[in-house]
Amino acid sequence: MNTKNKIILIVxxxxxxxxxxxxxxxxxxxRKYGIQSIDDKAQAVAKTIEHSLTSQMVSGVIDDxxxxxxxxxxIPNIDRIWLSRGQKVIAMYGEGFNNEIxxxxxxxxVLKTGKEKKVVKDNLFSESTYRITIPYNATSTGKIDxxxxxxxxxxxxxxxxxxxxxxxxxxxxxGIKTVIDTMxxxxxxxxxxxxxxxxxxxxxxxxxxxxxxxxxKAQKGDYSYRIKNSKGREAKDVxxxxxxxxxxxxxxxxxxxxxxxxxxxxxxxxxxxxHLINVKHTVDRLSEVYKFRKTIEYDExxxxxxxxxxxxxxxxLKIEDFNFFEANTVTNEISTVYVNNQIRCNIxxxxxxxxxxxxxxxxxxxxxxxxxxxxxxxxxxxxxxxxISNELDLIISIYTKNHSQMLKVREMIPxxxxxxxxxxxxxxxxxxxxxxxxxxxxxxxxxLKNRKYLDxxxxxxxxxxxxxxxxxxxxxxxxxxxxxxxxxxxxxxxxNAIKIVAQTLNESIRESDIDIRYGGEExxxxxxxxxxxxxxxxxxxxxxxxxxxxxxxxxxxxxFKTMSIGVSMYPSDAQSITDCIKYADLALYKAKNSGRNQVxxxxxxxxxxxxxx
Numbered sequence: 001m002n003t004k005n006k007i008i009l010i011v012x013x014x015x016x017x018x019x020x021x022x023x024x025x026x027x028x029x030x031r032k033y034g035i036q037s038i039d040d041k042a043q044a045v046a047k048t049i050e051h052s053l054t055s056q057m058v059s060g061v062i063d064d065x066x067x068x069x070x071x072x073x074x075i076p077n078i079d080r081i082w083l084s085r086g087q088k089v090i091a092m093y094g095e096g097f098n099n100e101i102x103x104x105x106x107x108x109x110v111l112k113t114g115k116e117k118k119v120v121k122d123n124l125f126s127e128s129t130y131r132i133t134i135p136y137n138a139t140s141t142g143k144i145d146x147x148x149x150x151x152x153x154x155x156x157x158x159x160x161x162x163x164x165x166x167x168x169x170x171x172x173x174x175g176i177k178t179v180i181d182t183m184x185x186x187x188x189x190x191x192x193x194x195x196x197x198x199x200x201x202x203x204x205x206x207x208x209x210x211x212x213x214x215x216x217k218a219q220k221g222d223y224s225y226r227i228k229n230s231k232g233r234e235a236k237d238v239x240x241x242x243x244x245x246x247x248x249x250x251x252x253x254x255x256x257x258x259x260x261x262x263x264x265x266x267x268x269x270x271x272x273x274x275h276l277i278n279v280k281h282t283v284d285r286l287s288e289v290y291k292f293r294k295t296i297e298y299d300e301x302x303x304x305x306x307x308x309x310x311x312x313x314x315x316x317l318k319i320e321d322f323n324f325f326e327a328n329t330v331t332n333e334i335s336t337v338y339v340n341n342q343i344r345c346n347i348x349x350x351x352x353x354x355x356x357x358x359x360x361x362x363x364x365x366x367x368x369x370x371x372x373x374x375x376x377x378x379x380x381x382x383x384x385x386x387x388i389s390n391e392l393d394l395i396i397s398i399y400t401k402n403h404s405q406m407l408k409v410r411e412m413i414p415x416x417x418x419x420x421x422x423x424x425x426x427x428x429x430x431x432x433x434x435x436x437x438x439x440x441x442x443x444x445x446x447x448l449k450n451r452k453y454l455d456x457x458x459x460x461x462x463x464x465x466x467x468x469x470x471x472x473x474x475x476x477x478x479x480x481x482x483x484x485x486x487x488x489x490x491x492x493x494x495x496n497a498i499k500i501v502a503q504t505l506n507e508s509i510r511e512s513d514i515d516i517r518y519g520g521e522e523x524x525x526x527x528x529x530x531x532x533x534x535x536x537x538x539x540x541x542x543x544x545x546x547x548x549x550x551x552x553x554x555x556x557x558x559x560f561k562t563m564s565i566g567v568s569m570y571p572s573d574a575q576s577i578t579d580c581i582k583y584a585d586l587a588l589y590k591a592k593n594s595g596r597n598q599v600x601x602x603x604x605x606x607x608x609x610x611x612x613x
Contacts, residue, residue, distance in 0.1 A: 019186040046134040080165040114158040207235040293422040321399040345373040354383035443517040446502035473527035473535035476584040480596040482521035539599040562597035
C-alpha cells in the first residue's frame with residue numbers, strides 16, 4: 001500500500017472512530033434526555049394525581065376519581081394510569097373501584113418499600129415504553145394530615161401507589177433521525193477530506209513513494225533507479241534534483257571504484273555490488289597499506305623493514321608460522337632474512353621450487369609437491385614468490401597444521417601481495433643505498449674497507465670499547481720499496497702486489513677484525529678484543545706470509561716483496577683511536593728506518609724522538 005492510500009485510510013479511520021464516539025455519545029445523551037423528560041412529565045402527572053385525589057378525599061368527592069383518571073389518559077404519550085391501594089387502606093376502605101389492588105410485582109415492591117421504581121423497555125424496532133410507579137406515604141406534617149383519616153397508619157407508611165406507563169417512541173425516533181443525519185454529514189465530510197487530500201497532497205505523496213523506492217534500491221547498492229512521472233511543479237523540481245544527485249553519485253562512485261582498485265592486487269578487489277561499499281573498503285585497504293609504507297620508509301635497515309612486514313602478517317592477518325627468504329636471480333643464492341618460528345624446509349640447500357617456477361606452491365593441491373619440504377609431511381605449506389627487482393625475489397613460506405587454517409591463508413594471499421608491493425620500492429631503495437654506502441666505503445682494487453669507512457667506524461669502536469672494556473690492536477702495514485715495483489714493472493704489477501697484500505690480510509684475520517686500505521701501498525688492521533701477545537703473533541704471521549707470496553710480473557718471472565708493520569694498542573696507548581693510529585704510524589716509521597721487513601711495537605720513546613726530530 002502506497003503512502004497516499006495509507007494517509008487517506010488513516011484519516012478516514014480517525015474520522016470514523018470520532019464519528020462512532022460522537023454517535024454513541026449522542027445516542028446516550030438523547031436517550032438520557034428523553035427518559036429524563038418523560039420522567040419529569042410522569043413526576044408532574046403523579047403529583048397532580050396525588051394532589052387531586054387528596055383534594056377529592058377532603059371534599060368528599062373521591063368516588064369520582066375514575067373519571068379524573070380517565071381524563072388524564074388523554075395527555076399525549078400517556079398510555080396507562082392506575083392506582084394501587086396499600087393493605088392498611090384496603091383494611092379501612094376496601095379494594096375500591098375497579099379492584100385497586102397491586103397489579104404486578106412492581107406495585108407490590110413499591111408498596112412494600114415505599115420507594116419509587118422506574119422500568120424502561122427500550123426496543124430498537126418495536127414499541128419502547130417507560131413506566132414509573134410512585135408511592136404515596138402517610139405524613140402528619142404539612143397542610144394535609146394523612147394519619148387523621150387513616151387512623152390505622154403510622155408516619156411514612158405506604159398508603160398506595162400510582163403507576164404511569166408512557167411511550168418513548170417519539171424521543172427514540174428523534175434520536176435515530178439525528179444519528180442518521182450525523183452519519184450523512186460525516187460521510188460527506190470524509191468524502192470531502194478524501195478529495196482534498198487526493199488533490200492537494202497526492203503529488204507530494206506520490207513523490208515521497210518514488211523517493212522511498214529509489215532510496216530503498218540505493219540502500220541495497222543499486223543507484224540506477226530514478227524518480228518518474230512526478231506531478232506538480234514542486235514535485236517535478238524535487239525529482240529533478242534527486243535524479244541529478246543520484247546520477248552524479250552513481251557515475252562518481254563507479255569512476256572512483258574503477259580507478260583506485262588498480263592500486264590493490266587483482267584478487268583483493270572488493271566485489272560488493274554497492275559501489276559505495278567497494279570504495280570504502282578499497283580506501284580502507286589503501287590507507288592501511290599507505291601508512292605501512294610511510295612507516296617502513298623511515299626504518300633504518302632492511303632487517304627493520306622485514307620485521308615490520310612480519311608484524312603485519314602476524315597482527316593483521318593472524319598468521320603465526322612463516323619465514324622470509326631472499327633469492328638472488330643472478331647467482332641463484334638463497335638467504336634467510338626473517339624467521340618467525342623455525343625453518344622447516346631445506347630451501348637453503350636444495351633451492352626453492354616456488355622461486356624456480358615463479359608460481360605459488362600449495363601442498364594441499366599436491367602432496368609433497370616441493371622436495372625441499374619433505375620434512376613437513378605433518379603440515380600444510382604455502383611458498384609464495386614475489387619479484388622485488390630483476391636480481392632479487394622474496395619468498396614467503398607459510399605453514400599451517402589444519403585445512404581450515406590453510407583456507408584462511410589462501411584468502412590472505414592478496415593482502416600479503418599488497419603489503420609486499422608496498423615494500424618493494426623501499427627494499428630496492430635501501431638496498432641501493434646499502435650498495436652505494438658499501439661502494440663508498442670499499443676500496444675498488446682490493447675489496448677492503450677504505451679511509452672513509454675508517455672515519456665512520458672510529459666513533460662506534462670507541463663507544464663500544466668504553467661500554468664493554470674491549471681492547472683493539474692497531475696495525476699499520478707498508479710494502480717495502482713499493483715505488484721500485486711501479487717504476488720497474490709498471491703500475492699493473494704494483495696493483496697485483498697490493499691485491500696480494502689484501503689476500504694475505506684476509507687469510508690471517510678473524511671475521512670480527514677489520515682490514516683497511518689506508519692509502520697507496522699502506523694498509524691498516526683493527527684487531528678486535530686482542531692482547532699484546534696476539535697482536536704480535538698476527539703481525540709476524542702477516543709479515544712472513546706476505547714475504548713468501550709470489551707476485552707475477554706479467555712474464556715468466558715473479559718477484560717477492562716484504563712489508564714493515566707498526567703496532568699500537570687502544571686504549572692502553574691512547575684514549576682515542578686517532579692517536580693510536582698516529583702512534584702505529586710512528587712505529588711503522590721506525591721499522592722503515594731500521595731495516596724494514598719487521599714489526600715494531602709503539603713505545604713512548606718514539607714520541608720523544610719525534611719531538612727531537
